[in-house]
Amino acid sequence: MDSSKKILRIIIIFILLMLALVVPARIVLKEQPASGKLNVTIDGVSYRLDRDAEGAMQFYVDDGARARIFRVPMLRAEILDKDSDTNVLYDTVTNTDAGENLSPALVWDSGESVSSDITEYAVYMIDVAADNWLHLVDWGLTETSYATGALPVNGSYVGPYPPAGSGKHCYMVYVFYLKASPDEIPGSFDAQNGSITDIAKVLDVSGGESGNLVAAAVDYGFYTR
DSSP states (O other): OOHHHHHHHHHHHHHHHHHHHHTTOSEEEEEETTTTEEEEEETTEEEEEEEOTTOEEEEEEESSSOEEEEEEEEEEEEEOSBOTTTOBBOGGGSSSTTOOOOOOOEEEOOOTTTOSOOOEEEEEEEEGGGTSEEEEEEEEEOOSEEOTTOOOSSSEEOOOOOOTTSOEEEEEEEEEEESSOOSOOOOOBTSOOOOHHHHHHHHTEETTEEOOEEEEEEEEEEEEO
16 A cells, blocks of 8 residues: 555544544533643533633633633632532432422632632522523622522522433533622523623622622533433
């Protein structure tokens, strides 16, 4: 076999391998603990939260032309009402026949390690597989742990209820660390929303000035019907 045929064969094998990797997956979520990167890919668009060497969370959407918005320290948050191995949410937090529509138990870092100016937290839970469908919005929170069903305190919650047969849905929980109450509480509850960056940019403004958002944390869980 001459060299040109060998090269052609290699190219064909490479293309087939790439198709096998890309085509079947509608949602891909990978966590790389060493770098702290969290990547969610939906229908070919990659939504990324990168924790860089300085421990910063970067809000941006990458659809071929990376557009970084701003960076804040990334801290730890955890959804307790999920399987620790599969990250599948418990039925109790869902708004389904099998569920009780109770908000998930959450815990997160206080943020004291990055700023002494933090006075409150805002929490969002978004279904990124359903055009950022907003399931939980709460604000003015002062504790760092909440039991199952304890939220919302000031906002609204509706548990996951993905349409049957719609595949795996990924629910991202974001905790935003704020210096003061934001001028606005962004997001359309129980409806589609823009990007999480849009929400972060609004929370970053208090008293007409930016710089209110000093840190953020994130965790995720899956649910399928």
